[in-house]
Amino acid sequence: MNKPKFSKGPWIVNTCLTGHAIDAEEKLLPLGRICMTRSTSDVDCANAKLIAAGPDMYEALKLVISYLGDSNTWQEGEKILYHHVSNALAKAQGLEGEG
Numbered sequence: 001m002n003k004p005k006f007s008k009g010p011w012i013v014n015t016c017l018t019g020h021a022i023d024a025e026e027k028l029l030p031l032g033r034i035c036m037t038r039s040t041s042d043v044d045c046a047n048a049k050l051i052a053a054g055p056d057m058y059e060a061l062k063l064v065i066s067y068l069g070d071s072n073t074w075q076e077g078e079k080i081l082y083h084h085v086s087n088a089l090a091k092a093q094g095l096e097g098e099g
Contacts, residue, residue: 004093007034009055013048015040020048058092061085 007024011034014021019037035051037044064085068078090096 011052013052022048022052061089
């Protein structure tokens with residue numbers, strides 16, 4: 001499994017006057033700023049929360065891959081789960097569409 005190149009989590013959402021900032025909790029601004037939405041709408045708030053959950057979801061998906069173990073013992077549902085989880089991890093690592 002490739003080592004992620006993104007900023008280490010946890011990431012948090014801070015609401016500003018013009019939008020929602022997603023910040024790496026451990027770093028001081030501006031170095032810890034991951035990204036920012038352009039408004040304070042409910043949709044942008046939900047998007048910011050989803051983005052901030054990224055590092056936690058990445059680690060959870062790695063655990064799923066680890067838990068699945070040997071592919072020789074998989075049922076059909078486990079094969080489908082592995083496929084979806086692997087694709088999500090590849091997307092997070094910037095490997096989507098390679099190979």
